[in-house]
Amino acid sequence: MMTGKNYIGNQLSAKGNKTFKTFNPELNQENKTVFTEATKEEINEAVNLASEAFKQFREISGQKKAAFLNTIADEILALDHLLINMYCSETGLPEGRAKGERGRTIGQLRSFANLVAEGCWVEATIDTAQPNREPLPKSDIRKMLIPIGPVVVFGASNFPLAYSTAGGDTAAALAAGCPVIVKSHPMHAGTGELVSSAIVKAAQKIGMPKGVFSNLNSSGIDVGQQLVAHPKIKAVGFTGSIKGGRALYDLAAKREEPIPVFAEMGSINPVVILPKALENRNQEIAKTYAGSITLGTGQFCTNPGLLLAIKSDGLTNFIKNLYEEISKIIPSCMLHPNIKKGYEINKEKVISQNNVSVVANFSSEVQNNYAQQAVVTVDGKSFLENPDLHLEVFGPFSMIVECENEVELEVIISKLEGQLTGTVISDNHEISKYSKVISALQNRVGRIIFNGVPTGVEVCESMVHGGPYPASTDSRFSAVGITSIKRWVRPFSYQDWPNELLPEALQNDNPLDIFRIIDGIRSKEVTNE
Numbered sequence: 001m002m003t004g005k006n007y008i009g010n011q012l013s014a015k016g017n018k019t020f021k022t023f024n025p026e027l028n029q030e031n032k033t034v035f036t037e038a039t040k041e042e043i044n045e046a047v048n049l050a051s052e053a054f055k056q057f058r059e060i061s062g063q064k065k066a067a068f069l070n071t072i073a074d075e076i077l078a079l080d081h082l083l084i085n086m087y088c089s090e091t092g093l094p095e096g097r098a099k100g101e102r103g104r105t106i107g108q109l110r111s112f113a114n115l116v117a118e119g120c121w122v123e124a125t126i127d128t129a130q131p132n133r134e135p136l137p138k139s140d141i142r143k144m145l146i147p148i149g150p151v152v153v154f155g156a157s158n159f160p161l162a163y164s165t166a167g168g169d170t171a172a173a174l175a176a177g178c179p180v181i182v183k184s185h186p187m188h189a190g191t192g193e194l195v196s197s198a199i200v201k202a203a204q205k206i207g208m209p210k211g212v213f214s215n216l217n218s219s220g221i222d223v224g225q226q227l228v229a230h231p232k233i234k235a236v237g238f239t240g241s242i243k244g245g246r247a248l249y250d251l252a253a254k255r256e257e258p259i260p261v262f263a264e265m266g267s268i269n270p271v272v273i274l275p276k277a278l279e280n281r282n283q284e285i286a287k288t289y290a291g292s293i294t295l296g297t298g299q300f301c302t303n304p305g306l307l308l309a310i311k312s313d314g315l316t317n318f319i320k321n322l323y324e325e326i327s328k329i330i331p332s333c334m335l336h337p338n339i340k341k342g343y344e345i346n347k348e349k350v351i352s353q354n355n356v357s358v359v360a361n362f363s364s365e366v367q368n369n370y371a372q373q374a375v376v377t378v379d380g381k382s383f384l385e386n387p388d389l390h391l392e393v394f395g396p397f398s399m400i401v402e403c404e405n406e407v408e409l410e411v412i413i414s415k416l417e418g419q420l421t422g423t424v425i426s427d428n429h430e431i432s433k434y435s436k437v438i439s440a441l442q443n444r445v446g447r448i449i450f451n452g453v454p455t456g457v458e459v460c461e462s463m464v465h466g467g468p469y470p471a472s473t474d475s476r477f478s479a480v481g482i483t484s485i486k487r488w489v490r491p492f493s494y495q496d497w498p499n500e501l502l503p504e505a506l507q508n509d510n511p512l513d514i515f516r517i518i519d520g521i522r523s524k525e526v527t528n529e
């Protein structure tokens with residue numbers, strides 16, 4: 001069943017001689033399948049096919065793209081336990097998480113299918129002609145969003161389904177009308193191959209142009225770099241480390257034709273716990289946060305890596321309670337020995353800094369590739385002065401910064417790098433007295449949360465999953481939810497174009513029956529001219 005080969009369009013291919021295997025971190029052993037890295041020739045084939053496919057795919061109706069996306073979802077479900085078992089064997093994550101992530105992936109595909117079947121997403125805008133306007137006549141101008149071209153998607157290590165092969169980036173790009181080449185993540189290449197087989201089956205069933213999708217294996221940076229540098233690639237989606245995302249962003253910017261790289265990278269997701277909340281509810285907050293810090297072994301981009309509060313007895317009690325709560329949690333497996341190694345190195349680096357105290361560092365023996373959760377504290381001044389304390393420790397780790405006062409709290413927040421989320425824990429109307437703190441937080445994040453936890457990203461239209469750099473490379477776009485389609489399109493205007501040659505979305509009689517802006521008014525009306 002498993003081949004270890006690349007999908008170049010609908011064809012399996014393995015011309016290279018560089019191979020690798022995935023790793024089962026729970027069993028601490030390699031998995032069986034041998035994967036073959038894509039060669040330069042195969043990369044070119046995939047890109048050329050995608051470029052050819054784009055000529056047809058860009059014109060395909062919303063209904064047909066919807067059928068394609070829904071069929072991908074059906075084919076993924078049809079993989080059933082084969083996919084779930086593969087996912088677990090390549091991640092060390094439990095079956096429940098695998099099924100939950102599959103549900104999210106299916107939901108994303110179907111929500112993009114609904115979006116493109118309905119059709120309004122193209123933002124059709126019509127300004128009718130005014131031939132008698134003085135001093136000059138006005139032309140008929142009509143605008144809509146059109147797909148940007150072939151897109152490369154880098155699968156994320158921590159979301160093998162929802163942010164990888166048929167994940168949010170791929171679903172959004174296909175919905176927009178862009179062929180996709182996935183640079184499969186080497187940690188879960190088997191999951192990637194299975195999901196690719198589902199996409200290829202769906203493409204064949206629905207009659208999509210050959211090359212609308214390819215999946216390339218690699219276990220090093222060469223394949224990804226060649227893809228991003230290829231002149232026929234027009235945009236890139238990435239989820240992973242700041243180092244990787246930034247390298248690809250710089251590479252894309254240096255091309256003769258620079259292209260956008262939508263990279264979603266590191267975040268420590270500051271949580272501000274206000275004094276009254278600490279005074280009245282420190283035990284409950286400690287319990288909730290012990291769970292959030294360790295959820296999924298801390299391997300979420302929304303993990304709460306930084307807790308900020310003003311010194312008080314309530315804070316002292318909270319620290320004590322957090323120690324007790326987090327010590328009760330049984331350590332769990334990380335995705336890969338390399339992720340575990342990165343966690344240990346970064347954790348030790350933080351712990352060794354001046355004025356950092358360890359509150360909890362689960363110290364009993366743990367299995368191979370399991371992570372020992374840790375919480376540390378530091379004073380506000382030391383945190384401000386030491387940039388090494390601002391780095392993401394990817395895993396079940398959080399740092400509590402004890403601020404002298406509200407002014408120091410605000411300064412610390414305003415000096416943070418860009419973040420995906422910011423959370424405020426407040427009692428009753430306490431928050432209204434901290435408007436400067438909240439305003440500073442809003443300036444650094446993409447999403448702000450009241451009395452909750454940052455982990456758990458709802459997939460819906462109003463979600464923003466992105467934020468000021470380095471949370472993402474372009475804070476104007478979300479990587480989650482149907483609005484993420486906007487990363488893969490560009491606005492395009494037709495001037496005085498013959499009605500019968502216009503795309504249906506812009507034609508006078510509105511054959512798609514979509515809402516459009518006509519001379520400044522939103523309606524489903526037909527136009528006369």
Ligand code: NAP
Pocket residue numbers: 154155156157158183184185186218219220221222224225239240241242243244245247248264265266267300301302338339342343394
């Ligand atoms: P990564 O190292 O950034 O790799 C992600 C993908 O990008 C991989 O397919 C990798 O290819 C490729 N890549 C990385 N650097 C590249 C470069 N310079 N040129 C071309 N391609 C490049 O992330 P990861 O493997 O998922 O995890 C490593 C660390 O990233 C984690 O320990 C964590 O610190 C961080 N991370 C953060 C988040 C978050 O949401 N904040 C999510 C995931 C990971 P190869 O693997 O084939 O080299």
